[in-house]
Structures are given as structure tokens and as C-alpha cells.
Amino acid sequence: MVATEFTPAASAIGGALIGVAAVLLMLFGGRIAGISGIVGRLLPPYRDGGVARAAAFVLGLITAPILYTWVTQSPVAQTVSDNMVLMAAGGLLVGVGAALSGGCTSGHGVCGLSRLSPRSLVATLTFMATGFATVFVLRHVIGG
Amino acid sequence: MSIFVHAIAGLIFGIGLVISGMANPAKVQNFLDIAGLWDPSLAFVMGAAVIVTFLGYRLAFARGAPVLEDKFHLPTATAIDARLVIGAGLFGIGWGLAGYCPGPALTALSLLAPGTLVFLVAMLAGLAAVRLLGSRA
Numbered sequence: 001m002v003a004t005e006f007t008p009a010a011s012a013i014g015g016a017l018i019g020v021a022a023v024l025l026m027l028f029g030g031r032i033a034g035i036s037g038i039v040g041r042l043l044p045p046y047r048d049g050g051v052a053r054a055a056a057f058v059l060g061l062i063t064a065p066i067l068y069t070w071v072t073q074s075p076v077a078q079t080v081s082d083n084m085v086l087m088a089a090g091g092l093l094v095g096v097g098a099a100l101s102g103g104c105t106s107g108h109g110v111c112g113l114s115r116l117s118p119r120s121l122v123a124t125l126t127f128m129a130t131g132f133a134t135v136f137v138l139r140h141v142i143g144g
Numbered sequence: 145m146s147i148f149v150h151a152i153a154g155l156i157f158g159i160g161l162v163i164s165g166m167a168n169p170a171k172v173q174n175f176l177d178i179a180g181l182w183d184p185s186l187a188f189v190m191g192a193a194v195i196v197t198f199l200g201y202r203l204a205f206a207r208g209a210p211v212l213e214d215k216f217h218l219p220t221a222t223a224i225d226a227r228l229v230i231g232a233g234l235f236g237i238g239w240g241l242a243g244y245c246p247g248p249a250l251t252a253l254s255l256l257a258p259g260t261l262v263f264l265v266a267m268l269a270g271l272a273a274v275r276l277l278g279s280r281a
Contacts, residue, residue, distance in 0.1 A: 001180065008184075014161065015192030022153075029146055031217050040271055060150070060153065062253050067155065068162045081259050090241035091266030092266040093241065097234035098231070102219070105245040119223070123228055126233050127236030131237070136179055
């Protein structure tokens with residue numbers, strides 16, 4: 001466990017940029033900025049096309065930390081668990097869960113809530129609840 | 145043009161994740177740890193993102209159609225069913241375990257932490273498995 005500093009201003013600015021990106025995709029392409037959906041278009045079965053656009057979006061995401069570090073001359077602070085079983089289990093559950101529920105933090109959380117979708121509200125409240133419960137068990141029941 | 149817009153949107157989205165601190169799984173897990181090292185930052189990320197998106201969507205929808213397409217391609221599913229709730233429930237467990245959801249994990253790919261790579265491979269396998277099974281059903 002590593003404590004992190006509460007950063008309301010930076011987080012709100014970053015959140016606003018995420019919103020700007022979501023609005024750009026809707027204004028120009030007429031689509032939801034759901035990351036799991038966009039990544040899904042890169043995977044088989046290729047039923048709805050749009051592979052090149054999805055690849056361009058993902059390439060933009062991946063380039064972001066490189067550009068950030070180049071401009072600010074400061075590294076992106078990160079603490080990633082080195083428990084590979086935990087990371088593999090987490091990744092699998094996130095992938096399966098996003099595919100089943102049809103969205104993730106961005107699609108349901110940001111875009112869905114912004115469209116006032118009841119379905120996305122239920123999804124967001126559900127993954128928030130199980131997320132809080134999981135970290136509680138991980139850190140205060142098992143981890144101590 | 146559409147490909148260019150997607151690349152720029154991805155870049156802005158990724159910069160937003162980096163600036164907000166969400167590319168750091170520890171910060172996400174600390175948001176989910178009210179009983180411990182609570183860091184409420186994620187609420188500010190979500191709050192600001194939803195406000196900007198809510199307002200921006202209104203402007204976009206007011207045009208009647210997107211700039212580069214004939215019509216908006218909005219999700220058609222409205223059912224609040226077991227698949228939605230179970231999926232979101234599993235998603236939250238994975239999110240809590242790793243501190244990553246799809247956007248931040250992809251954005252952090254270039255930082256090359258071993259845990260990020262393992263998470264991404266497993267996530268892609270999970271997404272692909274459900275899509276393949278779902279398309280056969």
C-alpha cells in the first residue's frame with residue numbers, strides 16, 4: 001500500500017480533458033468514448049468495422065504518457081502491483097465484466113451517466129460497490 | 145479525417161488520465177479504500193468528466209447529426225438484466241484487485257510496468273472470450 005496525495009485540481013482538469021475527448025468523438029464521429037468497446041473493435045469477431053479508427057484512438061492513448069513526459073520533463077508517477085496472479089485475475093475480470101455489461105468506467109461511467117442512461121447508472125453503482133468491497137477485503141480482511 | 149479525430153481524441157483522453165493521476169493504479173485503489181489510505185481524487189475526475197461530457201453532448205446532439213457521419217451511433221441496449229449487473233460486478237472486482245480499468249491500463253502501456261502488461265493480456269483475453277462466445281450463441 002502506497003499513500004497518494006489528494007489532487008482535486010489536477011484530477012478535475014484531467015477529468016475535464018477526458019470529457020473533451022468524449023465530446024469530440026460524439027461531435028465528429030457520433031460515437032460513445034467507451035474504451036472497452038473501442039478495444040473490442042480491435043478483437044475478433046470483426047462485425048462492425050471501424051478497426052482503423054479504434055487503432056488510431058488506442059495509439060493516441062498509448063502516446064499520451066510519452067508526450068506528457070516529453071513536454072513536462074517529469075515522469076508519470078505510478079505504483080503497479082508486482083503480484084502477477086493478482087494482475088492477471090484483475091485483467092481477466094475487467095475484460096469479461098466489461099464485455100458482459102457492455103461498458104467500463106468510460107462507457108458506462110462517463111458517457112452513460114452523461115446521457116442519463118439508467119442502465120449505465122446501475123452498472124456504475126454496481127462496479128463502484130464491488131470495487132469498494134474488493135479493496136476492503138484485499139487490504140483490511142486478507143492483507144491486514 | 146475520422147481516423148485523425150480518433151487519434152487526437154485518444155491522445156487528449158490519455159493526457160487527461162495522466163494529469164488526473166488515474167494512470168496510477170495505487171491512486172485508484174486508494175479511492176476505493178475509504179477505510180484506509182482514502183484519496184478522493186477519482187470523484188473529481190469522474191465529476192469533471194461527466195459535467196463536460198453532459199454539456200458537450202447537448203451541443204453535439206443539438207446539431208442533429210455528427211460532423212463526419214450521417215447519424216449518431218448511440219447504444220441501443222436499455223435492459224437492466226442479470227448480464228449487466230453480473231458483468232459490472234465482476235468488472236468492479238477486477239478493478240479493485242488491480243487498480244486498473246481499460247483506459248488507464250492501455251495508457252500506461254508505454255510505461256512498461258510488468259503488472260500492466262500482464263493485466264492487459266488477461267483483459268484482452270477476457271474481452272475476446274466473451275465476444276467469441278457471445279457471437280456463437
